Amino acid sequence: MPNKKIYLDYAATTPVDKEVLGEMLPYFSEKFGNAMSIHSFGQEALQAVDSARGKIADFFGCAPTEIVFTSGATESNNLTVKGVLKSYYSKAENRGKKPHIITSEFEHHCILDSCKAVEKDGLADVSYIKPGKDGVVKVSEIAKAIRPNTVLISIMYVNNEIGTVQPIGKIAKLVKKTNKNKMENEFKTVFHTDATQAVNYFDCDVERLGVDLLSMSAHKVYGPKGIGMLYVRKGTAIRKIQDGGDQEYKMRAGTHNVTGIVGFGKAIEILKKNMPDNTKKIQDLRDYLIGKVLGEIPNARLNGSKIRRSPNNANFSFRDIEGEGLLLSLDMEGIACSTGSACSSGALSPSHVLLSIGLKAEQAHGSLRMTLGKYTTKNEIDLAVKKLKIVAERLRKISGSVLADYYSKK
C-alpha cells in the first residue's frame, strides 16, 4: 500500500492491481468502441471482451459461452433467484404451482433479500438452512429440506463475514442424485453458489465443483468495481431478467463494460499465476494474527471454524467491547477493519451471520473482522495487534462492569 495506513478489509474490496489498471487504460479513450458495433472500433472492443472471457473461462474450467458478464455478484445473485423462477414459470404446466428454494440463513443480503422478495410476491416458498455453530452448513440439513418442487439451491462457497467454507462439492452430488430420480420433463433443481469470497483462494473449477451457476465480483480479486459474472452451465433453466440488447448470449442486456471486462480478465490471469504462493503466505500471516490476538487480548474469541476457513479471514468477538467504537478507534489509528455491530451499518440488529451461528447479540455487536490480502505484511499485523490491544483496553475501561451488572440484575 502506498501510504502508512493499514488496510485489513480485503473482504470488502481490494485495490486494483497496477498491472490490471495498465491493461484497462487504453480502453477508456483510445479503444473506446462498443463491442456490439460491427465497425473496426467495435471489433477492437469485442476482441478485448472475447480475450478476457477466454481467460476467465479458462480459470473456471468452462466454455467462454457459459460466462455472463454482469455488474457484480449482487446482480448475478439477483439474476439467479429471479431468472430461475422466470424459467420455471415460463412453462405452461408450472403456472399456479408454487416452487421451492433452499438457501442458508447466513448468505449475503443480495441472496437473502432476493429470496424474501420472491416470497413476498408469492412466487416461491423458501427454506433458510441454519448453519452449524462452526459456521458450516450440513449437507444432511439440505437433504432434509429438499422437496419434489425444489427448483433452486443457493449456498455460498465462503461466508463473507466469518470466512467459513461450505461443502459445495458434496451439495452438488446431492443435487445430481436428486435430479436423477426426476422424470424427463420435470423441472430439475438448479444448484448455485455465490463464490465471491472464494475465488482468491479456492478451487473454482465448475466441473470439479459440480455447480450449475456461480457468481463473483472482480473487485474482490484486485480487479475493478462494477464488473462481475454469472457462470451459467449450458442448458441450465434460467431466463434473463433485464430487457434490452442481445448482449451476453441474450442473458444480460446492456452495453459491455469493456474496461471493466478487460480488467477482470487481467485480474483473473494474475490470480491464477500467483494463487499457490499467495494462499500460503496469507494463511501463515492470518494464523499469526489469530494466535497473537487470542494470546495477547483477554476475553477474545474466534468466530467460525478455525480449520474450514478462508486463508485470509479472522473474525473475533471481544467481551465488554462494542464493534463500532472499536472500528472507529482503530480507524483513528490508521487501521481499517470491519464489524458485525448493528451500529456501524445503521441496521437495528447485529450481523445476521454471527447470530445464525449462535452468538449472543452482545458478542455479535462486539465483533471485529480482519481480512488480509496479497499486500498484507507481518509488520502490518504486528502494528495492528499492538494498536488493537491499546484500543481494547481503553474501551474496556469505559464499559467497566456494565455487562456483568446487567446480567446479575436479571
Next chain:
Amino acid sequence: MQYSKKVLEHFTRPHNQGLIKNASGVGMVGNPVCGDLMKIYIKVKKDKQRGEVINKISFETLGCASAIATSSMITDLAKDKTLEEAMKITRQDVADALEGLPPIKMHCSNLADEALHEAIKDYQNKRK
C-alpha cells in the same frame, strides 16, 4: 457514519468516566440486544440555598461512539445541577451540546438522559 467533532472528542477522551463508590444513586439503561448499556452514578450533596445538588457524577458505558459521547456529555451537563434541574435535561439537550448526532443514533444510542433520570429516581427511592 458522520460524527461531529464534539462527539469524537467525547468518544476519544470521555469526561467523568468510571464508577463512584458509595454513590447516592445509580441508573442503568439499555440492553445487550440493541448493543448499548449505560450506567450513571451520582453523588448528591445538600446545599443550603439550592437544595439537593449533584456533586459528583460519572458513567460506565458499553456501546458505540455516540453512546459513549452522550454519556460523557450528560455528566458535564448534570454536574453541579440541582436534582430538579437535572431531571429537566432531555436527549435533545445532549444532542445539541454534542453539535448534533446522526439521525439513526438519536434514539438508539442517546439514552444518557434516561440513565441520569434513573439515577436520580434511585437516590430519591432510597431516601423514602
